[in-house]
Every structure is written in C-alpha cells, then in structure tokens.
Amino acid sequence: MNGWDVVGSVFVALGVFFIIMSAVGLLRLPDVYSRLSAVTKAATLGVVLILAGAFFLKPSWTAFITLALAAALQFLTAPVGGFALGRAAYRSKSPLAAQTNYDELATGEASAPVADDG
Template identity: 50%
Template sequence: MIRTLAASALLLLGTGLIAISAVGLIRLPDVYNRMNSVAKAASLGLSFVLLGVLLLIPGWRTALVVVAAVALQLFTAPIGGYALARAAYRAGAPLAPITRYDELGGRAGEGGDEPARDSA
C-alpha cells in the first residue's frame, strides 16, 4: 500500500516535471532558455518516472535497468542541451530582448568560443 502510494507520487511528480518542461519549450522566449528547460526538467522528470516504475515492479533486473537509465539520462541530457545551445549560438540564433548580458561578447556568432576581453 505505502509502496504503491510512493510510486504514484513519483510518477505524478515526474509527469508534472515533463509537462512543465513542455510548457517551457513552448512559452520561453529564445532557444537558449528552451534548451535549459528541456535539459533540466525533462531529465529530472524522466528520472522520477523511472524510480516510480522501480517501486511498482521491484526486482534486481528492474533496479539494474532503472539505475542505468537514470544515470545515462542525468549524464547525457545536460551535455546534449549544452551542445544544442552552443550550436545555436554559433549559428547566430538571436537572444531574447530581455537578456542583459552575453558573456561571449558581441553579437551572436561574432564571439566564437573565446570569452570577451576588456580592452582596459
């Protein structure tokens, strides 16, 4: 009974985070904010869903598969999000008007991979 309630809570929390990620993908102003939303909320949501499945279907094989899937998800999703955002920056995707600081300097595409240097 308690295990089923805990699994239901994890599944509900995971699906809620995935839904928040989908809303962020639609509503956020630029590609960089969207990448952040998907990389963080969706990977954490999927991890919670997998942990909920582990509670519903206990066993060492299930545990092994879930641990491997969660580890791979938490390792690869932020790297993939970073790579996509970097590719968008290098391709010249515009920043949202609300963005106040571009740490690579200049307009998108001019800064390259080098950090901006002050001339003072």
C-alpha cells in the same frame, strides 16, 4: 494498494508534472537558450522520477539495475546534449531574448552588452 504503490504513483505523477512543465517552458520561453535550459533540466528530472516510480511499482533487483542504469545515462547524456544544442544555436547566431542584458560569450569582452534590436 500498499505503501510502495503509493510512493511509486507519487513519483510517476511528479515526473509527469515536470515533463509537462518542460513542455510549457518549451512553448512559453522567449529564446532557444531558455527553452533548452527548461527542457534539459525539467525533462531530465521528470524522466528520472518516472523511472524511480517504475521501480517502486515493480521492485526487483533486475528492475533496480536497469532503471538505475537508465537514470545514470539520462543524467549523463541530457546535459551534454543540451550543451551541444546551445553551442550550435549560439554559433549559428540564434538571437538572444530582448530581456538578456549580457552576452558573456561575445568575442573581445568578457561581458559585452547585447545590442538592442528595438
């Protein structure tokens, strides 16, 4: 096992860690907006770290170009998809978590307080 294999394995392990944390966030966070944030950020970083690890495990110019393109597409499409899902959830009136203090997208006021459901 050489240095590239160690670096590649560390990157893959970190990527798996971030994807697992994304799954935990999906299960544990209180509302759809928090869940989207966790999944979009952590899973994107996890996938990109795994792609980097794959490059270090099998380095070549072909692998570099392919994996760099895949990482760039991941960085471009995941935030846009997360935004679209969040906007759809908000427009369908998905409730905010009880801990949320302000709804900055509410019409009429820049930062309208969230109604207390309890």
